[in-house]
Amino acid sequence: MRTLITGANGMVARAAKEYCEKIGDEVAALTRAELDIADEEAVRARVAELRPDAILNLAAFTDVDGAETRIEACYAANVAGVRNLALAAAEHDVRFVTVSTDYVFSGEKDGFYTEEDVPEPQGIYAVSKYEGELAATEANAEAVIVRSGWIYGSGGTNFLSVMHRLLGEGKAIKAISDAFGTPTYAADLARRMRELAASDFTGIIHVTNAGDGTSYSGFANKLAELGGFDRELIEEVSGETLKRPAPRPRNSRLATVREVKNLGALPNWEDALKRFLLSEK
Numbered sequence: 001m002r003t004l005i006t007g008a009n010g011m012v013a014r015a016a017k018e019y020c021e022k023i024g025d026e027v028a029a030l031t032r033a034e035l036d037i038a039d040e041e042a043v044r045a046r047v048a049e050l051r052p053d054a055i056l057n058l059a060a061f062t063d064v065d066g067a068e069t070r071i072e073a074c075y076a077a078n079v080a081g082v083r084n085l086a087l088a089a090a091e092h093d094v095r096f097v098t099v100s101t102d103y104v105f106s107g108e109k110d111g112f113y114t115e116e117d118v119p120e121p122q123g124i125y126a127v128s129k130y131e132g133e134l135a136a137t138e139a140n141a142e143a144v145i146v147r148s149g150w151i152y153g154s155g156g157t158n159f160l161s162v163m164h165r166l167l168g169e170g171k172a173i174k175a176i177s178d179a180f181g182t183p184t185y186a187a188d189l190a191r192r193m194r195e196l197a198a199s200d201f202t203g204i205i206h207v208t209n210a211g212d213g214t215s216y217s218g219f220a221n222k223l224a225e226l227g228g229f230d231r232e233l234i235e236e237v238s239g240e241t242l243k244r245p246a247p248r249p250r251n252s253r254l255a256t257v258r259e260v261k262n263l264g265a266l267p268n269w270e271d272a273l274k275r276f277l278l279s280e281k
């Protein structure tokens with residue numbers, strides 16, 4: 001397959017490039033400098049030039065707190081960018097797979113959010129991602145929208161991705177004990193996106209590692225257990241004490257009610273965490 005990956009310097013994009021190359025794809029992985037997805041003409045020209053079989057959109061404005069003040073930049077990538085790619089894909093009959101977020105939900109529900117729950121995004125980043133979903137389906141009826149959450153992986157700069165390094169260096173960390181999600185290893189998400197590109201699935205699908213999910217402190221404690229780190233370094237705090245600019249859902253655990261032929265659940269999150277730790281050694 002000829003696969004175009006956007007946002008190539010990003011965490012999930014790098015995992016996608018590695019996976020797609022491993023399975024023999026001809027990969028064009030374009031960084032923001034090489035393709036700004038907010039630039040409609042540039043997107044059109046690139047897709048026409050490369051004629052990929054699939055586009056995996058991993059470019060996004062992902063600074064959740066920064067989005068509260070950088071609204072225009074956030075919307076440019078997360079709404080206009082997604083629309084531009086979805087349109088170009090439709091024009092050239094290219095499979096289009098883009099990523100959305102668990103943050104489209106308010107977090108007030110107990111239990112798991114499925115594709116049948118109604119989004120109620122809070123905060124600029126969350127609203128932009130939801131509008132990106134709407135833009136994708138409006139521009140391209142065959143678009144695949146993968147909602148995921150609590151993603152971590154090699155090269156990631158978010159808390160879940162760097163915790164093991166901090167603990168390994170003997171640094172104390174504050175981990176929220178009252179926010180719950182379903183952790184997702186970037187490598188597993190990347191594989192599933194490529195599998196969905198090769199399938200005939202269209203619409204929204206939730207993709208996370210399997211299991212009951214956890215809190216940030218649950219994740220930290222599991223890391224300490226698996227990596228042999230000192231648990232005393234983990235201070236459990238309430239999310240409210242961190243006083244972050246953007247709201248976050250208290251519970252954004254995802255589950256899927258969609259069935260895709262030949263695609264089962266991803267591995268359990270604890271198994272995925274073991275593989276991540278091994279890959280970081």
Ligand SMILES: NC(=O)c1ccc[n+]([C@@H]2O[C@H](COP(=O)([O-])OP(=O)(O)OC[C@H]3O[C@@H](n4cnc5c(N)ncnc54)[C@H](OP(=O)(O)O)[C@@H]3O)[C@@H](O)[C@H]2O)c1
Pocket residue numbers: 006007008009010011012013031032035036037038058059060061062076077081099100101102129148149150151152156158
């Ligand atoms: N990380 C999570 O926990 C999480 C949870 C749910 C959903 N997601 C979604 O998963 C996807 C991948 O996230 P990630 O964690 O891999 O993000 P990431 O590491 O922040 O990577 C995003 C990449 O997109 C690039 N980018 C930003 N604006 C762009 C534009 N206009 N044109 C082209 N590239 C642009 C960024 O480049 P610069 O660095 O130069 O800006 C960066 O390299 C995103 O859609 C995100 O919303 C992430």
